[in-house]
Amino acid sequence: MMQGEIIATGTELITGRVADFNARYAARRLHEVGLTVGLITILGDRAPLFGELLKQALGRSQFIIITGGLGPTEDDITVATAAQALGLRLYQDEGLLARIRRCLEEQGLPWEERYAKLAVIPEGALVLDPGGAACGFALRHRDMRLFFLPGVPREMRVLFDEFVLPGLVEWAGGGEALAQRTVRLFGISETQLQQVVSELPEFQHGVTVGIYPNFPENHLTLTVRGQSREALEAELNRLIAALSREVGDVLLGPGEIPLEELVGSLLRDRGLTLAVAESCTGGLIGHRVTNVSGSSDYFLGGIISYSNEAKLDLLKVSPEILAAVGAVSAETALAMARGVREVFHADIGLAVTGIAGPTGGSPEKPVGTVYFGLAAPSEEDVWHYLFRGGREEIKTLAAQTALDRLRRVVKK
Amino acid sequence: MMQGEIIATGTELITGRVADFNARYAARRLHEVGLTVGLITILGDRAPLFGELLKQALGRSQFIIITGGLGPTEDDITVATAAQALGLRLYQDEGLLARIRRCLEEQGLPWEERYAKLAVIPEGALVLDPGGAACGFALRHRDMRLFFLPGVPREMRVLFDEFVLPGLVEWAGGGEALAQRTVRLFGISETQLQQVVSELPEFQHGVTVGIYPNFPENHLTLTVRGQSREALEAELNRLIAALSREVGDVLLGPGEIPLEELVGSLLRDRGLTLAVAESCTGGLIGHRVTNVSGSSDYFLGGIISYSNEAKLDLLKVSPEILAAVGAVSAETALAMARGVREVFHADIGLAVTGIAGPTGGSPEKPVGTVYFGLAAPSEEDVWHYLFRGGREEIKTLAAQTALDRLRRVVKK
Numbered sequence: 001m002m003q004g005e006i007i008a009t010g011t012e013l014i015t016g017r018v019a020d021f022n023a024r025y026a027a028r029r030l031h032e033v034g035l036t037v038g039l040i041t042i043l044g045d046r047a048p049l050f051g052e053l054l055k056q057a058l059g060r061s062q063f064i065i066i067t068g069g070l071g072p073t074e075d076d077i078t079v080a081t082a083a084q085a086l087g088l089r090l091y092q093d094e095g096l097l098a099r100i101r102r103c104l105e106e107q108g109l110p111w112e113e114r115y116a117k118l119a120v121i122p123e124g125a126l127v128l129d130p131g132g133a134a135c136g137f138a139l140r141h142r143d144m145r146l147f148f149l150p151g152v153p154r155e156m157r158v159l160f161d162e163f164v165l166p167g168l169v170e171w172a173g174g175g176e177a178l179a180q181r182t183v184r185l186f187g188i189s190e191t192q193l194q195q196v197v198s199e200l201p202e203f204q205h206g207v208t209v210g211i212y213p214n215f216p217e218n219h220l221t222l223t224v225r226g227q228s229r230e231a232l233e234a235e236l237n238r239l240i241a242a243l244s245r246e247v248g249d250v251l252l253g254p255g256e257i258p259l260e261e262l263v264g265s266l267l268r269d270r271g272l273t274l275a276v277a278e279s280c281t282g283g284l285i286g287h288r289v290t291n292v293s294g295s296s297d298y299f300l301g302g303i304i305s306y307s308n309e310a311k312l313d314l315l316k317v318s319p320e321i322l323a324a325v326g327a328v329s330a331e332t333a334l335a336m337a338r339g340v341r342e343v344f345h346a347d348i349g350l351a352v353t354g355i356a357g358p359t360g361g362s363p364e365k366p367v368g369t370v371y372f373g374l375a376a377p378s379e380e381d382v383w384h385y386l387f388r389g390g391r392e393e394i395k396t397l398a399a400q401t402a403l404d405r406l407r408r409v410v411k412k
Numbered sequence: 413m414m415q416g417e418i419i420a421t422g423t424e425l426i427t428g429r430v431a432d433f434n435a436r437y438a439a440r441r442l443h444e445v446g447l448t449v450g451l452i453t454i455l456g457d458r459a460p461l462f463g464e465l466l467k468q469a470l471g472r473s474q475f476i477i478i479t480g481g482l483g484p485t486e487d488d489i490t491v492a493t494a495a496q497a498l499g500l501r502l503y504q505d506e507g508l509l510a511r512i513r514r515c516l517e518e519q520g521l522p523w524e525e526r527y528a529k530l531a532v533i534p535e536g537a538l539v540l541d542p543g544g545a546a547c548g549f550a551l552r553h554r555d556m557r558l559f560f561l562p563g564v565p566r567e568m569r570v571l572f573d574e575f576v577l578p579g580l581v582e583w584a585g586g587g588e589a590l591a592q593r594t595v596r597l598f599g600i601s602e603t604q605l606q607q608v609v610s611e612l613p614e615f616q617h618g619v620t621v622g623i624y625p626n627f628p629e630n631h632l633t634l635t636v637r638g639q640s641r642e643a644l645e646a647e648l649n650r651l652i653a654a655l656s657r658e659v660g661d662v663l664l665g666p667g668e669i670p671l672e673e674l675v676g677s678l679l680r681d682r683g684l685t686l687a688v689a690e691s692c693t694g695g696l697i698g699h700r701v702t703n704v705s706g707s708s709d710y711f712l713g714g715i716i717s718y719s720n721e722a723k724l725d726l727l728k729v730s731p732e733i734l735a736a737v738g739a740v741s742a743e744t745a746l747a748m749a750r751g752v753r754e755v756f757h758a759d760i761g762l763a764v765t766g767i768a769g770p771t772g773g774s775p776e777k778p779v780g781t782v783y784f785g786l787a788a789p790s791e792e793d794v795w796h797y798l799f800r801g802g803r804e805e806i807k808t809l810a811a812q813t814a815l816d817r818l819r820r821v822v823k824k
Binding site: 014015016017019020022023025026027029030031037038039040041042043044047049060130158210212276278280281282283284285286287289290291293294295296299300301302303304305306307309310313314343344345356357358359391392395 | 426427428429431432435436437438440441442443449450451452453454455456459461473504540622624655688690691693694695696697698699701702703705706707708711712713714715716717718719721722725726756757768769771786803804807
């Protein structure tokens, strides 16, 4: 089993000012393809330990990924220290220098002498050039591969995805290609999902599965390896079809598209408009729906009916219902959905009313009780859940559940 | 300068399944008090390297914080490995064993033989017992201090705050006490804030300042050290008063209280009610306001007027205004604020209308143009901004700006 390690440098990391992104991202992606990271080391800029740590790494790892310290300032000593540790001469790469001048020009920035440092790399280095963004470089040293990447997460990620991961996979697999896909699921626990995956016959060989909790969803990444890119894509389709057969509507459409975007596409495709009546979610459903660019095509708006007066006056919930069964009830949820549908002249009205807590619960209606209503041309629907968690978690679960039911209804 | 390092163990960390919390938290808190962390090492459970890395750390650091691997399973080898590296004998601590039995009883859990392992610690270890939660332990080894903490972030944080940080500060400062306070600021850039802090006479000596960007706010942590706890609290008050004099209303009230909670307290204190009319924020203001428990005392609700019809029908914006100056205008913002105030019979109406992008901009009203309206008994207010960023950033900035102006108006 090929094993490697990651060294992340940056004073902002070692002082806790920002969270590490690079090492975690690389570790996760490598783990998905079955490459083991044995160690992550984080240290500051200009850390005296860097050279020593790099030498230790050379003695035990087959690949080493180093991020940060490639910039033009005096703090950026990664290249010089690494060259010394590896016993390599530094030289100024003319091609890289020309590329840096070109980049600056394109961005309308003046040349400064300190940028020349960016083109100084160890002999034998292969420049990793993603075009239009910061470069890194790779080195072969004895039987090892070393990758030097920028510390800015956006830049690091581009180079990692384009060069490091495919390069390591090809090397480790003797020329194998790799294909990956992530799907989102809602309404299934991590444990249930693990159970499903462990039992599905299609998942028993040749696929690596990673499950990542992403409250309130679970994300699942599938990785397959083989010779032909087309065969791998077909294999991924086959796996996802098998998963879909098993878990059904719990699988949120294709790929990594957020739920609110899936719902939006479905509404647009079917030419339907939406209005929302939000009590305990307080505007969160509207916020999520309008996070999608172009949502004004199908989203007409909503009423945040936090007070009972708003439910009566604006949503035309009858005072008899409120008096008889209260604001948190199936009857009120349905009346809110009908009301908002009518007020906005929308095709679909979606309503939520519940107790987000931590106060306001009762033995009959404990904190976390949420009623939902949906009024559409073809059907009306009322349902409820008892959610666990703090106030924000209950709001999040309520909004997600409402949007998810809307997705299922519109998809039919 | 005292220097230390952190070793975080956990397979979930080294595979990138979850982000490291513990090492970053410890590094940040230590940096705030002027204690340097030179190295963070992350490795898996049962990693063969652990013992070797610990020995290296013993040779160069004055304090070492180790998290994870203290549990009852076979994967939890931190204690045994560390004892071996330090040349210490393990023994079963009867006091700790009794405490574990008591904890299990209190939680209604049955005793299992494997829990006995939790009471096996190295000779000379001092048990860190926060009462009612997982324990850790501390060791003195030659001139060094070692701390062994659980890997669960919630448990680690309790022990770190209660024992590790005060212990290290006292040790490093020869018995000094420590006081810290964090304040939130909105409407000042990180660079401007650094400038202010570097020039304020009160901040020139005896205070450590940490600035943490927390979009859309900046958080600032002040740390002072000295002999008397009361004197330190007085010093912190003096520093915050000086900062407040300099930056004024940019300082969001006392402590770490979120903006929506500050606004809520002000509204409650003054007996005022609020209703919101949201266009481009799509419900985000209502969502934030209702994240505060008890917000139904002052928040009546809102109208998400995404369509022009909603602005006309529900908020009574006149068709002439919409035709003449459009939905994104000062006139419409004010009419929306007045409209929502009237519809909800609220004391204050707050309105936002703008272009969140990425489409919908024009040369006169580019993406990021947002108009705000506020209608209160004592005053009416209209203002606008041109924000930069993506769709979600513009929504976030618009909601924050609206709530912040509301805070300033209600505070008067």
